[in-house]
Amino acid sequence: xxxxxxxxxxxxxxxxxxxxxxxxxxxxxxxxxxxxxxxxxxxxxxxxxxxxxxxxxxxxxxxxxxxxxxxxxxxxxxxxxxxxxxxxxxxxxxxxxxxxxxxxxxxxxxxxxxxxxxxxxxxxxxxxxxxxxxxxxxxxxxxxxxxxxxxxxxxxxxxxxxxxxxxxxxxxxxxxxxxxxxxxxxxxxxxxxxxxxxxxxxxxxxxxxxxxxxxxxxxxxxxxxxxxxxxxxxxxxxxxxxxxxxxxxxxxxxxxxxxxxxxxxxxxxxxxxxxxxxxxxxxxxxxxxxxxxxxxxxxxxxxxxxxxxxxxxxxxxxxxxxxxxxxxxxxxxxxxxxxxxxxxxxxxxxxxxxxxxxxxxxxxxxxxxxxxxxxxxxxxxx
Ligand SMILES: Cc1cc2nc3c(=O)[nH]c(=O)nc-3n(C[C@H](O)[C@H](O)[C@H](O)COP(=O)(O)OP(=O)(O)OC[C@H]3O[C@@H](n4cnc5c(N)ncnc54)[C@H](O)[C@@H]3O)c2cc1C
Numbered sequence: 001x002x003x004x005x006x007x008x009x010x011x012x013x014x015x016x017x018x019x020x021x022x023x024x025x026x027x028x029x030x031x032x033x034x035x036x037x038x039x040x041x042x043x044x045x046x047x048x049x050x051x052x053x054x055x056x057x058x059x060x061x062x063x064x065x066x067x068x069x070x071x072x073x074x075x076x077x078x079x080x081x082x083x084x085x086x087x088x089x090x091x092x093x094x095x096x097x098x099x100x101x102x103x104x105x106x107x108x109x110x111x112x113x114x115x116x117x118x119x120x121x122x123x124x125x126x127x128x129x130x131x132x133x134x135x136x137x138x139x140x141x142x143x144x145x146x147x148x149x150x151x152x153x154x155x156x157x158x159x160x161x162x163x164x165x166x167x168x169x170x171x172x173x174x175x176x177x178x179x180x181x182x183x184x185x186x187x188x189x190x191x192x193x194x195x196x197x198x199x200x201x202x203x204x205x206x207x208x209x210x211x212x213x214x215x216x217x218x219x220x221x222x223x224x225x226x227x228x229x230x231x232x233x234x235x236x237x238x239x240x241x242x243x244x245x246x247x248x249x250x251x252x253x254x255x256x257x258x259x260x261x262x263x264x265x266x267x268x269x270x271x272x273x274x275x276x277x278x279x280x281x282x283x284x285x286x287x288x289x290x291x292x293x294x295x296x297x298x299x300x301x302x303x304x305x306x307x308x309x310x311x312x313x314x315x316x317x318x319x320x321x322x323x324x325x326x327x328x329x330x331x332x333x334x335x336x337x338x339x340x341x342x343x344x345x346x347x348x349x350x351x352x353x354x355x356x357x358x359x360x361x362x363x364x365x366x367x368x369x370x371x372x373x374x375x376x377x378x379x380x381x382x
Pocket of ligand 1: 012013014015016017018037038039040047048049050051079080081082107108109110111124125126151237240267268269270282283284285286288313314315316
């Protein structure tokens, strides 16, 4: 049964977790006052598009847009929450005002981690970042990317396609920590074949030379380009919770229903969900959606709400490879080829894990997400 005490719910964060929470609250029957506070001054958009279609596309700047919301919430955009008093159930906002709530969804996401502090270090997190990067890439600069995860590799791929010379510096083989050695090697081979200059080295740093940020390698050599972009992870946005009694450094460890307290839930990149090995963040698009649905239900239904059952799904597009991954990663060892035999695809791959679960991966192979998921379930049932 829906909690009768809830008349006024506030969502902090206007990303996909905040948007999904608002939609899910309405779908769950909440018809009270709903307010979204969002630091960015624009409606929610697709962050994954920023490093893929948007970076590669021509003049079309609409590829990141999401359908207009129908949750009917009051949206306070361009406004940040700056403090929380959970006992009074009051949020402070950056214009000095206060906002009361009966239920609170924290979906303040994360921001790019920087290696230095100079303004010429580009990062890619927001639409503004993407627009600025696109504009710079259009003049085909020599680009230096630090970070061999999905973001760094997607930017490198888009910039190469746009005609830039690209050097990528990474402290471990590209994509290996995210996807394992087999897929990491497949992607690396594709990247090098398409002209990526790859430097794998530990302890690269950003230093200033002649007023510019450059990459210093442990052997003393410098990697200089016209443009430097770092893609070295993200930091949960929790500092605004300082003094609230909730963690204000690092992620918010929620329970299996996304709760921090009965009246406060958290979801998306800001949250860490319980796993067998402790609270873990899963900063990917589909996890933000799954978590926000569960958290909204928990706010409305308490212990009667279903617990989170994570079904990780991740995709990346880089160096002419389109990878879709259903199930947990990274993937140890070699896969079973369910269809196709070329690692660069089209191929449908599967890894069976010791606990009876499986991960299915499509490489340049058009397959709907439910069918990819069914491949995992079939392996588990076999
Ligand atoms: C360039 C890029 C490409 C990506 N590609 C993929 C991909 O291919 N596949 C995939 O699965 N995932 C991808 N991701 C990750 C995915 O986009 C994120 O996991 C997802 O967007 C997280 O959503 P969120 O709502 O939790 O957080 P966010 O999207 O970070 O949204 C949080 C919002 O809250 C706002 N906010 C922060 N603090 C406050 C405050 N104090 N008050 C009010 N508002 C606040 C922020 O400004 C932001 O708008 C990508 C991420 C990036 C940056």
